[in-house]
Amino acid sequence: MKIAKRGRIPGFIVMDVMRAANERAATGADVLHLEIGQPSTGAPSKVLAAAKRAIDSELLGYTEAFGILPLRERLAGHYRSRYGVSVDPARIVVTPGSSGGFILSFLAAFEPGDRVALAAPGYPAYRNILVALGLEPVEIPTGPDSAYQPTVPLLREMQRQAGIEGGRIDGLILASPANPTGSIVSAEGLAEICRYCEEQGIRLISDEIYHGIEFEAQAATALASSSSAVVVNSFSKYFSMTGWRLGWLVLPEDMIRPVECLGQNLFISASALSQHAAVAAFDCTEELDALVATYRRNRDILLAALPKAGITEFSRADGAFYIYADVGRFTNDSAEFCRRLLAETGVALTPGMDFDPERGNRFVRLSYAGATEDVAKAAERIGNFLA
Numbered sequence: 001m002k003i004a005k006r007g008r009i010p011g012f013i014v015m016d017v018m019r020a021a022n023e024r025a026a027t028g029a030d031v032l033h034l035e036i037g038q039p040s041t042g043a044p045s046k047v048l049a050a051a052k053r054a055i056d057s058e059l060l061g062y063t064e065a066f067g068i069l070p071l072r073e074r075l076a077g078h079y080r081s082r083y084g085v086s087v088d089p090a091r092i093v094v095t096p097g098s099s100g101g102f103i104l105s106f107l108a109a110f111e112p113g114d115r116v117a118l119a120a121p122g123y124p125a126y127r128n129i130l131v132a133l134g135l136e137p138v139e140i141p142t143g144p145d146s147a148y149q150p151t152v153p154l155l156r157e158m159q160r161q162a163g164i165e166g167g168r169i170d171g172l173i174l175a176s177p178a179n180p181t182g183s184i185v186s187a188e189g190l191a192e193i194c195r196y197c198e199e200q201g202i203r204l205i206s207d208e209i210y211h212g213i214e215f216e217a218q219a220a221t222a223l224a225s226s227s228s229a230v231v232v233n234s235f236s237k238y239f240s241m242t243g244w245r246l247g248w249l250v251l252p253e254d255m256i257r258p259v260e261c262l263g264q265n266l267f268i269s270a271s272a273l274s275q276h277a278a279v280a281a282f283d284c285t286e287e288l289d290a291l292v293a294t295y296r297r298n299r300d301i302l303l304a305a306l307p308k309a310g311i312t313e314f315s316r317a318d319g320a321f322y323i324y325a326d327v328g329r330f331t332n333d334s335a336e337f338c339r340r341l342l343a344e345t346g347v348a349l350t351p352g353m354d355f356d357p358e359r360g361n362r363f364v365r366l367s368y369a370g371a372t373e374d375v376a377k378a379a380e381r382i383g384n385f386l387a
Contacts, residue, residue, distance in 0.1 A: 006132040012124060013354035014365075017338060021348040032378040033370055035338075035348040037179060037322065039240040040370040041291060044284035047241065047277045054276035061272060065263040067094025067248070068275050074282050075248055085223045091251050093259055096270045098209050098234035098247035102129055104266070105230045105249060108258040109171060109203045110135050116171035116205075117158070119150045121324060121355035121363065123179045123207070138169065141358070148181040148315055148324070150174060151189065152196045172197055175207035176219050177319030180355045180365040182210075184318045187220035194225035204229040209247075210320040212238030212288070215296050219319060228252045235274075237320070238288060239281045244274040295321045298368035298375040305379035309386045321369040324352070328362030330386060338364060345381040 017035045025031045033040075042048070054060065066072065072089040079087045095101040102125070110116060112134035118126050120139040127137045140158055142148045150172065159169065174193060176185040185193070197204040206222035206229050222229040234247035247270075251259055263269075299317055306314060306325060313326035331337040334351035342348050352363025368375050 006134070009128040009132050010124070012128070013335075014350045017342075017348055017350055020339075021342060024342065024346065030346045031342075032347045032374050032381070034366045034368065034375070034378050035350045036369075037320075037367050038236065038242040038369060039291060039321075040374075041240050043241045043244065043277070044239070044281065044287045046280040046284050046287075047239075050280035051273060051277035054273055058272070058276055060276075063094075063269040063272050063275060065260055065267070065269055066090075066092070067270060068272075068279075071275050071279050074279055078282055079221070079223065079250075083221050083224060085221060087223065087250055091253070091256060093249040093251060093263065094270045094275055095247045095249060095263070096267050097236065097245040098207075098232050099125065099129075100267055100270070101232045101234075101247045101249045102126070102205075103133075104259050104262050105205055105232065105251075105255075106130065106133055106135065106171075107262050108255050109205070109230065114170035115168055116173060117150065117155065117169050117202075118173040119148065119175070119178070120358065121148065121180055121352065121360060122173070123175060124354045126173050126207075139356075139358075144313075144315070147183040147185075148178060149176065149183055149185050149189070150193070152192050155193075155196065169200070169202050171203045171205060173205045173207060174222075175209070177210040177214065179210070179320060180322045180350070180352070181315035181324040182317035182320040182322045183315055184214065184217065184219050186217070187224075190220045190222060191225040194222055194229060198226060198228060206231045208232065209234045210237050213292055213295060213321060214319040215292075215299065216318050223250060228254075230255065235278050235281060238292070239278070239284075240288065240291060241274070241278065241281065244271070244277065246270055246274040246278055294372060295368060298370070298372055299323070301372070301375050301379055302366060302368055305383060309379075309383040311382075311386070321367055323366045323368070324355070325364055325366060326362060327364050332361055334361050334364050341382070341385055345385050347378045347381050347385075 072092040076089045079085045115136045117138045130137045231250040235241040315324040350365040352360030
């Protein structure tokens with residue numbers, strides 16, 4: 001029988017690594033999970049309590065396609081208090097995870113064949129969702145000199161080299177803090193990119209999923225600089241609610257009704273239980289900031305240990321909970337490197353090919369979202385493996 005081409009996109013390699021790590025663990029061997037990008041802790045206590053109340057008192061049927069109003073109002077309040085930005089709750093869409101948000105925003109903003117730029121290395125699902133939807137991902141090779149982020153000069157140069165028609169860009173995905181590098185675009189740099197996108201008619205999709213997990217300066221939101229950008233966020237990372245599958249969009253005015261119609265037909269609504277529980281997430285700042293302090297300690301352990309192990313080139317890791325490291329002096333096959341590391345030491349890392357098909361063969365991503373004890377053990381084992 002016929003199989004659609006859209007289903008032949010590459011797999012998400014990190015999920016394959018997690019499966020291999022779980023298979024090892026099932027044999028009784030120990031595993032230190034530095035491959036998966038999720039907090040090792042569950043949802044905050046007040047979120048759990050709100051979920052229990054909702055089970056006892058709420059119908060938990062369909063909600064409006066954009067989500068329950070109390071949650072959207074709390075999200076609007078979050079933008080006022082954290083960023084000083086006023087957002088009408090009518091512009092906020094609660095989605096089935098950030099993944100649902102990307103699908104809705106890509107479908108509403110772009111036509112099949114449109115070209116959407118994104119940084120390489122970058123989150124692989126951007127590229128794969130775009131391809132599945134008939135869009136063309138245009139990867140911008142980035143490195144340490146631009147903090148692994150797209151910049152206006154890089155965008156201009158890419159368009160210049162491709163020519164006027166070939167260099168057409170319909171959209172740009174920007175993630176700050178970024179996966180896999182943890183790099184952050186400065187407020188000034190983000191404002192410059194927003195201006196450029198407005199001038200060029202480029203729809204900016206701002207992935208702000210790791211906001212709240214910053215170690216130096218607070219990440220800026222595109223909402224402070226653009227009236228046409230789409231902001232994507234999630235309860236999975238800072239709010240430690242990964243399995244609850246809940247995210248949100250902040251839309252420009254012209255995309256509200258198109259996204260609503262798409263959401264009604266594709267998803268009906270996000271999980272009602274998760275929505276009611278998430279209202280309490282904004283009352284958990286003390287508990288959540290303690291988790292961020294743990295991520296900082298874990299990051300510092302790795303930043304000190306990696307050079308001692310001979311890994312001297314890696315991303316600055318100013319936010320999120322990742323380090324993207326160059327292991328090219330040890331291997332030209334990061335997938336095989338990670339396979340051997342898991343088999344011989346029990347440390348699970350993600351090969352860079354997931355994030356950069358062209359250059360990722362010499363890179364790995366380390367996630368330090370787990371327990372500090374596990375990160376310290378993993379650092380020691382990596383050092384012994386490379387000795």
